[in-house]
Amino acid sequence: MKDFGTDCVPRGQCGCTHNGRYHLAWESFWEGENCQRLCRCDGSSHSVQCSRSACAPGEFCGTQKGIYGCHKRTNGICWASGLPHYTTFDGKRYNSQGTCKYVFAELCGASQSLPFFRVEVKNGNLNFRNPRVSFIYRVELWLRTGHFHSHVVLERGKDVLVS
Template sequence: MDHGTGCVPPEQCGCTHSGRYHLAGESFWEGENCQRLCRCDGSSHAVQCSRSACAPGEFCGTRQGVYGCHEQTNGVCWASGLAHYTTFDGKRYDSQGTCKYVSHTCNSSLDLSFRVVTANRHFRNPRVSFV
């Protein structure tokens, strides 16, 4: 049988769950807050899920395209030069307007609240701005 990366014996085929294919033995998280940990059973080709949660020191979200529980780390955002912004989640933005940009986060489980404010100004030419 073909499981997407080449032909394998039927007992090595994975599972299709919620429109996605998972390799035999693969584990993955489900639910808005990682409430279920699921695993593709290679012998039955069925997905089995059980209630679960992230461990202390982890958060539920997407990191490098993978949804699930990830280690909490310090975040970094930055603004530089000719209006280049990189957010805490690594997304990059460029803006030539002369606006004020506000980022606000509140995470009640960490009792953390902060606000990041940046502003663009014209740079010698009204069509070019910098942070």
């Protein structure tokens, strides 16, 4: 019997130690900054075998719920409200009172299944007597899918521009 932290298991069920981390027998895991290698702990020999690999189309390499590897891309929602308050795709909230142009959302790594888009917001001062308070006064959206390219501008007090 061997103890690997919380449970003792028969030696035949022991996993593998690889680069200082313990992996369960027959567990698969990703290695490399961009998930370049898929590794597996061989429960018989207690050794790790790795082979070159990559994430499948529609997947990205990263950490989700504490697990590093390839994960399916999913739809998400981010939003802005108030003076301006932002909520990101992962539910984190931010306040930004600057008067700059910001990238609100954009696609990282366009593919055939995920067309390019980019949303920029421009903040302006709500009250010139208090420059620390700002609001979103301009939103620009770019879309590209196949031969379709579109640019939409929404600006406070102006007509919507679509090109």
